[in-house]
Amino acid sequence: MNSLGKIADSVDAYNRHVAAEVARARTDPAFATALRERWAKIRASIETTHSPTGTALPRLALPQTDEPGAIAEYLLGQGLPGEFPYANAAYREMYLDKVSGTGEEPMRLFAGLGLAEDTNARFHYLGQHQKSLRLSTAFDGPTLYGLDSDHEGVLGKVGEGGVAIDTVEDMTRLFAGFDLTRKDASVSMTMNAPAPMILAMFIAAAKRRFGPGCVPNLRGTIQADMLKEVQAQNEVIFPIDASLRFLCDMIEWCVPNMPRWYPVSISGYHIAEAGATPVQQAAFTLANGFTYAGLLRARGADVNEFGPRLSFFLDCGLDVEYLVLGRVCRRIWAIGMREVFAANPKAQILKLHTQTSGRSLIAAEFQNNLTRTAVELMLSYMNYTNSCHSNSADEPFTTPTEQYATLASHGQSIIMEESGVFKHMMNMFGGAPGLLILERQVEQAILAVFREMNTLGGVLAAQEQRYQRSKIQEAGHNYEKQIYAGTRPIIGLNKYVNDEPMPSVPLARTSPRKQRLQVERLRAFKQKHAKKAPAALQRLENVARHGGNVFAELVNTVEVCSLGQITACLSGVVGKFRPMV
Amino acid sequence: MARAKTTRSTARPAGPLRILTAVPICDGHDSAVTTINIELARHGIEVIYLGYHQPASAIVRAAIQEDVNVVGLSSYNGGHIVFFKEVVDQLKKGGGGDIPVFGGGGGTITQADARLMQRQGTDRIYFAGTSLDSMMAEIKRHYGRAAKPNARFKGDRALARAITLAESGLSFPLLPAPRSRNGAPHRSYVVGVAGPGGAGKSTLIDELTSRFLQGNPAGRIAILANDPSHPDTGGAILGDRVSAIYSQDDRVFFRSLATRGSLTGLSAAAPAAIDILKASGEFDLILVESVGVGQESDPFRIFGRGPKLVDATLFVLAPYYGGLIQLQKIALLNGADLVALNKCDHPMAHTARAEIQARLDQNGRGQTLHPTTAAKHFDPGVDALYAAILGLSAKSK
Numbered sequence: 001m002n003s004l005g006k007i008a009d010s011v012d013a014y015n016r017h018v019a020a021e022v023a024r025a026r027t028d029p030a031f032a033t034a035l036r037e038r039w040a041k042i043r044a045s046i047e048t049t050h051s052p053t054g055t056a057l058p059r060l061a062l063p064q065t066d067e068p069g070a071i072a073e074y075l076l077g078q079g080l081p082g083e084f085p086y087a088n089a090a091y092r093e094m095y096l097d098k099v100s101g102t103g104e105e106p107m108r109l110f111a112g113l114g115l116a117e118d119t120n121a122r123f124h125y126l127g128q129h130q131k132s133l134r135l136s137t138a139f140d141g142p143t144l145y146g147l148d149s150d151h152e153g154v155l156g157k158v159g160e161g162g163v164a165i166d167t168v169e170d171m172t173r174l175f176a177g178f179d180l181t182r183k184d185a186s187v188s189m190t191m192n193a194p195a196p197m198i199l200a201m202f203i204a205a206a207k208r209r210f211g212p213g214c215v216p217n218l219r220g221t222i223q224a225d226m227l228k229e230v231q232a233q234n235e236v237i238f239p240i241d242a243s244l245r246f247l248c249d250m251i252e253w254c255v256p257n258m259p260r261w262y263p264v265s266i267s268g269y270h271i272a273e274a275g276a277t278p279v280q281q282a283a284f285t286l287a288n289g290f291t292y293a294g295l296l297r298a299r300g301a302d303v304n305e306f307g308p309r310l311s312f313f314l315d316c317g318l319d320v321e322y323l324v325l326g327r328v329c330r331r332i333w334a335i336g337m338r339e340v341f342a343a344n345p346k347a348q349i350l351k352l353h354t355q356t357s358g359r360s361l362i363a364a365e366f367q368n369n370l371t372r373t374a375v376e377l378m379l380s381y382m383n384y385t386n387s388c389h390s391n392s393a394d395e396p397f398t399t400p401t402e403q404y405a406t407l408a409s410h411g412q413s414i415i416m417e418e419s420g421v422f423k424h425m426m427n428m429f430g431g432a433p434g435l436l437i438l439e440r441q442v443e444q445a446i447l448a449v450f451r452e453m454n455t456l457g458g459v460l461a462a463q464e465q466r467y468q469r470s471k472i473q474e475a476g477h478n479y480e481k482q483i484y485a486g487t488r489p490i491i492g493l494n495k496y497v498n499d500e501p502m503p504s505v506p507l508a509r510t511s512p513r514k515q516r517l518q519v520e521r522l523r524a525f526k527q528k529h530a531k532k533a534p535a536a537l538q539r540l541e542n543v544a545r546h547g548g549n550v551f552a553e554l555v556n557t558v559e560v561c562s563l564g565q566i567t568a569c570l571s572g573v574v575g576k577f578r579p580m581v
Numbered sequence: 582m583a584r585a586k587t588t589r590s591t592a593r594p595a596g597p598l599r600i601l602t603a604v605p606i607c608d609g610h611d612s613a614v615t616t617i618n619i620e621l622a623r624h625g626i627e628v629i630y631l632g633y634h635q636p637a638s639a640i641v642r643a644a645i646q647e648d649v650n651v652v653g654l655s656s657y658n659g660g661h662i663v664f665f666k667e668v669v670d671q672l673k674k675g676g677g678g679d680i681p682v683f684g685g686g687g688g689t690i691t692q693a694d695a696r697l698m699q700r701q702g703t704d705r706i707y708f709a710g711t712s713l714d715s716m717m718a719e720i721k722r723h724y725g726r727a728a729k730p731n732a733r734f735k736g737d738r739a740l741a742r743a744i745t746l747a748e749s750g751l752s753f754p755l756l757p758a759p760r761s762r763n764g765a766p767h768r769s770y771v772v773g774v775a776g777p778g779g780a781g782k783s784t785l786i787d788e789l790t791s792r793f794l795q796g797n798p799a800g801r802i803a804i805l806a807n808d809p810s811h812p813d814t815g816g817a818i819l820g821d822r823v824s825a826i827y828s829q830d831d832r833v834f835f836r837s838l839a840t841r842g843s844l845t846g847l848s849a850a851a852p853a854a855i856d857i858l859k860a861s862g863e864f865d866l867i868l869v870e871s872v873g874v875g876q877e878s879d880p881f882r883i884f885g886r887g888p889k890l891v892d893a894t895l896f897v898l899a900p901y902y903g904g905l906i907q908l909q910k911i912a913l914l915n916g917a918d919l920v921a922l923n924k925c926d927h928p929m930a931h932t933a934r935a936e937i938q939a940r941l942d943q944n945g946r947g948q949t950l951h952p953t954t955a956a957k958h959f960d961p962g963v964d965a966l967y968a969a970i971l972g973l974s975a976k977s978k
């Protein structure tokens with residue numbers, strides 16, 4: 001399963017190949033001529049556009065050179081937007097069409113609070129001005145841990161920090177009033193250990209509303225990245241091998257049956273939030289991605305079928321490496337997938353969702369968080385992320401209130417729609433001297449981590465030795481120490497402190513009355529299905545015990561069973577996860 | 582900073598301060614708590630870390646069994662008002678009402694929340710921006726009181742306090758068995774578990790515990806987990822509870838012991854703790870886990886060769902012990918009643934099994950080697966090892 005050493009070698013080999021081609025362009029006249037001709041053709045194909053003040057601009061900015069070596073360096077080393085190795089962008093035009101009115105916005109806003117109907121109302125509020133339907137769901141703690149709302153000791157957590165989902169009926173309420181079969185609809189769910197159960201509920205709820213034929217049309221992403229859970233976020237229910245098996249079952253089911261769905265979002269966000277440096281975030285995340293590719297391939301899946309359905313999710317903070325993190329990740333992924341996994345172009349493209357850094361936001365003088373998020377948004381878009389979430393300034397205290405969620409959303413619109421930075425021209429920054437230096441340094445640092453993990457036996461073996469957890473914790477402690485020592489300035493916390501009293505901001509909290517209502521609904525559901533549930537759980541248990549595809553059965557189980565009932569059933573077969581320090 | 586609700590004695594404690602730290606149920610944010618654990622240990626405090634996603638009942642059970650000075654909770658995803666109150670209330674109900682609870686949650690716990698939580702019994706809340714140094718100084722000043730005998734303590738708390746007194750070098754009460762089964766005096770079977778660090782002793786003990794709980798619907802088991810104190814600071818992070826998923830049960834008495842300078846592989850109070858547990862008549866089985874040892878003398882004999890502290894010794898090792906010469910040096914392989922080769926899913930396991938069996942055959946004592954993979958759920962090797970322990974226990978009766 002471990003191919004990290006090979007991947008690191010393949011990136012170095014590709015870099016040597018680029019260098020050799022650059023040299024050849026400078027010494028081989030025939031090659032030089034061919035490159036110049038291609039360059040001229042590309043240039044001729046670029047349309048012209050105009051800024052609102054009348055300046056004429058090409059829709060794609062190319063380096064101002066006719067020197068064959070420089071041309072080769074750009075075309076092979078970075079690639080045109082949408083071309084291998086994809087350093088500049090996954091697609092040719094990215095945001096250009098979107099802001100001019102034909103495509104979908106990259107903005108994707110994360111929401112989840114209280115009961116399903118509360119989150120549904122927030123979705124309707126946030127989406128009122130959006131052209132396309134892009135929803136992103138946060139779940140509460142009990143749901144993330146696969147527990148029912150009536151589980152002992154969780155009542156205070158019901159609907160806190162995200163929406164409470166126990167049953168398919170909650171899922172139906174969550175998306176009421178939205179046409180999920182629209183071509184431009186897309187639903188994202190931040191859900192990991194119980195992702196198979198929750199996605200099965202989503203499918204069941206959609207079938208109830210739009211008929212059984214709707215499944216191939218459903219579009220969206222479920223996070224489901226269990227490796228980063230074990231390494232950083234700690235929301236794990238089942239032992240690691242069982243968790244990975246359930247995930248692969250889901251991916252294998254989704255690829256043919258739900259071709260517009262991304263069944264995994266390989267996430268560095270939580271790795272970074274738990275303390276990792278930008279380089280560690282990228283290295284661990286890419287390595288996890290290659291591990292999933294290896295696991296799926298070992299099960300007999302075709303890389304060209306599952307490859308395009310893998311998606312990625314990175315954190316964007318304020319450290320300088322974030323200027324290039326997305327660019328470097330796309331490049332390493334493309335080279336590794338092409339060279340080591342023999343993937344075709346569609347399966348080489350790293351599709352990226354970015355979220356601004358939650359850790360960078362602080363409670364003290366919290367309105368500065370608006371500026372922090374704005375800078376991070378700018379960095380995210382400079383990396384040509386495919387979609388982006390901006391955090392709300394009030395997040396250090398609470399699930400975002402409407403006021404700050406709106407400001408966060410408008411921040412994106414100001415950058416993408418008011419400002420002209422991303423509207424007119426692709427490749428505004430690629431090839432800048434500072435970026436190139438950063439790219440090289442960050443890439444080499446990532447490969448060094450790959451090689452270290454390779455000597456430990458790969459991601460899974462390193463994980464067993466707590467390698468990633470130790471590195472993340474160590475980096476987190478360093479970050480804190482730098483803040484206390486003042487070497488990492490945080491305005492309002494350790495620098496230019498005004499000693500303002502903590503603000504009293506309105507809090508989005510779930511009332512005990514609502515929490516009890518959720519429990520009552522769950523009990524009514526269980527009662528209604530008390531006769532059918534045991535047989536459904538028995539069927540699920542049999543599939544789990546005998547190595548069948550658990551996801552295929554879950555789609556039926558959720559019709560009559562709650563999340564907690566299913567978790568308990570599967571735990572009975574595969575056991576519980578043993579946490580690591 | 583919240584003001585202290587109560588003032589406490591500033592008398593120097595007889596031993597290091599003991600703090601239980603945990604993250605509430607349905608919360609996996611452990612980055613703050615791990616930073617604080619390290620700081621606490623660096624300041625000479627013994628930290629018993631319970632882990633993340635912990636229900637109030639597990640926190641209270643651990644606080645009582647560990648007889649800690651104070652409980653520290655790190656909560657980052659809401660529901661703190663209800664949760665802290667639940668911990669405080671359950672502590673009161675469970676005989677730990679004297680154990681204060683403090684906590685923090687960055688910006689998620691507001692000033693208004695903290696006031697309400699303090700009215701509901703939480704001792705104090707640390708807000709975002711509190712410096713670690715001032716927090717440590719205050720914790721030591723505020724919670725560092727010495728443990729004294731307390732005749733009102735009952736059940737596990739009384740046992741736990743007796744062990745604390747023994748750890749402090751004070752005289753401790755041997756609590757007489759309150760009940761005896763079949764009229765005969767109740768006997769506990771005591772197994773010492775030793776082995777090099779990283780062999781998977783803690784996981785194996787937890788798996789044996791799950792076998793015990795399944796096989797004895799009414800019985801109780803006790804675990805004494807010894808871990809090293811830091812030689813310079815005197816602090817310790819006692820983290821065995823984190824991965825002890827089956828030990829979160831009222832039928833399990835789990836006590837973490839820091840070695841506090843003892844070099845035998847056990848806390849100097851371990852013999853007393855074993856006596857206390859045995860005398861209580863509560864436990865059918867007592868498992869004593871040494872710190873990572875192997876080549877040195879037997880930790881389960883007084884002075885390494887004197888009278889035995891345990892009825893049987895289980896030696897656990899992993900396949901990567903470093904070759905035949907290293908194997909010869911492991912003194913405990915001579916004396917161990919049971920030997921487990923854990924992590925048998927490791928590529929070296931096959932060779933290791935043959936080498937260790939040959940090493941045991943030299944002893945001529947008919948010792949069997951038990952191949953186990955404790956990290957695997959329902960491992961039949963662990964089943965067989967547990968059966969062997971039961972066999973020894975039955976023979977001794």
